[in-house]
Amino acid sequence: MARIGVFVCHCGENISATVDCAKVAETMSGVPGVVHSVDYKYMCSDPGQTMIRDAIKEKNLTGVVVAACSPRMHEPTFRRACADAGLNPYLCEMANVREHCSWVHEKSEATTEKATDLVRVMVEKVRRNEPLFPIKVPVTKTALVLGGGVAGIQAALDIANAGHTVIMVEREPSIGGHMAQLSETFPTLDCSQCILTPRMVEVAQHPNITLHTYSELESVEGFIGNFNVKIRKKARHIDETLCTGCGLCALKCPQKKIPSEFDAGVGTRTAIYVPFPQAVPNKPVIDTDNCLYFQKGKCRVCEKVCPTKAIRYDQEDTIIEADVGAIVAATGFEVKGCDFFPEYGFGKYPDVITGLQFERLASASGPTLGEIRRPSDGTIAETVVFISCAGSRDPAKGIEYCSKICCMYLAKHAMLYKHKVHHGKAYVFYMDIRAGGKMYEEFVRRAIEEDHVSYIRGRVSRIYEEDGKLVVKGADTLLGGRPIDVRADLVVLGTAVVAGEGAEELAQKLHISYDPYFFFAEAHPKLRPVETNTAGIFLAGACQAPRDIPETVSQASGAAAKVVGLFSQSELSREPVIAVVHRTAPPLFSKCVGCFLCESACPYRAIEREEIKDRQGRVLKVVAKVNPGLCQGCGTCVALCRVKAIDLQGFTNEQVFAELVAL
């Protein structure tokens, strides 16, 4: 006979504000089989858990129902408490009376009744629960790092230095991400490439890291510790083993006017190209959309000049398969275009540029060799206007959130500009200056006080061109809304930071959640910031939210620590919620008739065939068998099996029916 304990939690007032918890407990005490029923303010607290443990021991409970929050929140807590008291943890269930009841209904009799029903259902389930035992699965101690920006680089190096192997997949021809494009970095003004390129080289040379650039994730299967991934290596159209990176091909390629992605469009490149001199790997790719040979069938100059005969026009994409135990998504961000506020004239006036373009102008390795020259006519800009929140914090037209890095990089830009053009004038239009970070406020003050950058609090309403100058119409809201027109040579927009292209598709491939802006979602905003809701997949850098380099790197190391922690275990425990095929004594052996409908239905290919033999080794019957490592407990096979020979542990047909009948 079942001896079930019911524990109703108030969750402070979260539940008790609308549900009469004492009444629920009282009603449940009258249900046959329930031998103990109480309510308490915080069931998850130490005294709350002690109540459960004590009751199990004193009343010899055979099952426990905790009526509280979502099992996603505290199922592990309560199951552990039960296990401590010697009860098999799978004999403990939670009735979700918070998210499913108290939070969504007003205080009323009906709300209390609904809560009671939810508990009653779980009591009927627990009555039929069987003790279960976690499944042990092995861990492949190789990590996949997606994205080779500073986040990916940091995570990969940390994991590799801990002794584990890493596969890094980067979409572009070189690793480095946005940081490689930056000139100098706030708040210390150290040269971005000088601090990044050594780490890029370290990635390439690390014995534990395999680097796949110009590659993308094709598919993922499996689960924590046991993922199987396919990687598409896009055709570079060169034989990487032969190419020495001499650069002759790019030097001779006649297609020279292609806007360079690396230079954010302010510089040009050839059709066969290495994105920048310090690229890792230093091997070119052919951009087939712009190559004369691919488009018109004529040219093949690069083939002729290549001293090692490395050009391969007929190369095709290849697919690489790998087993990995953990995945770190570090695919970064993008800066938003400016077409949704045409009044700033981005795209119309060549001297209205984005912050990223300014980085390239200010970079010693950029198209102007670090001189702040106007894209339109190449003259040195004498007056520069910087506009913050260009598209951010604007629910009417742009995006609602703050892009977080632009206040700081615009201060940096204005400062760099003043260092280069001493007599030049720099204005920053701002809403408010967000400089929260170590040495950040001091940095902005320096721009204002030492470098005499004029900060004007107000929005810019329009930019138009007049007599070769850009007229920036704004207002100074600190001086009584006085309208201000600045005649500028160059305007730099602090455009919004948005999720990278293809972020949504990638998230769906990885089965991880994302927010309305397609930034990847962390498992808990405060307590689990580098984990996702999918076990074994972690987040690093700006793919999760706009962030600067210090934050990106800390998070990347955090993600790496999680991966290393995971790899420190020789095997993992998995929830035993998997399908099992019915087995019984001979001569029947199993209800399974061997039709194998389930085999074709299982999305995880977890159904195997088992031969039942007699003592002489003759095959008597072939029945289905579930591979416990692969089964995800989705239940598809259960629904399909016509003789009901397959069932889901922990959610058996009998249990689910009993729950429904109890309602």
Added chain:
Amino acid sequence: MTMKMGFYPGCSLKGSSREFNESLCAVMDKLGVELEEVPDWNCCGATAAHNLNHALSLSLPARILALAEGAGMQEIAVPCSACYSRLVMTRHELQENEALKAEIADIIEMDLALNAVPINVIQALDRALEGASLESLVVAPLAYKVACYYGCLMVRPPKVLRFDQPEDPMTMDRMMERVGAEPIDWAFKVECCGAGFSVSRTDLVAKLCKPIVTDAVKRGAEALIVACPMCQSNLDMRRCAIKGMSEAEAHIPVLYITQAIGLALGIDRKDLGLQRHLVKVALPRRAVVGA
């Protein structure tokens, strides 16, 4: 076949801006559309009412909307931008607030379903042209460089109007292209003309209108195209108050979009009311720009 369209002229089209009315009717007539005035219409309450008394500012437009509904109109063409703004804003505010809607219906003592939709002059022209090609109706291409001036109310507030890009509207420009004109790219298309200060603060109006006229002329425009009586009269009437104007700046005419289209469709100048303007509409005869 004639198509019928609800029509709210408002006071300006019956008075100071008769030529807007005349040209609109002439063009609509040419396009086979019969404008049907909202019966017994009243003042929309622009400028004065919405500053003074909230209930009144809603009741006046609400009565117009109710009358239009009663007459079975699904859409009401509202050429004046100020009237258009009042009608749309009222409809929006009442749609969002059931209690307020009931209160206002009570005040005007009429049923209020809010199913008659106010549309501006561009939308009305678009509707009239549905299925027809404006280009093919043009007999005298309007071979001029024009500066389309939208003013403030036609596109704002964007959240409610959802019409065109609020800071860089293009719908008038596109319509002008279709009748053979060459709209210039300029910076003052949504700048304020001084609107309601037309009479009380002519100095302010002059100050605000000056850069509009100057920039248009500087960028080669030969005519300003507008869609609002207030914009038209400020730009047309206050030229003398603007100091230090060049010859070209003093003489650039301000046409209603309906007049410009009317000219291209070959409608007589008198029928378009061109003689009523203060700045003489003297556009030289010319072949299509660039042709």
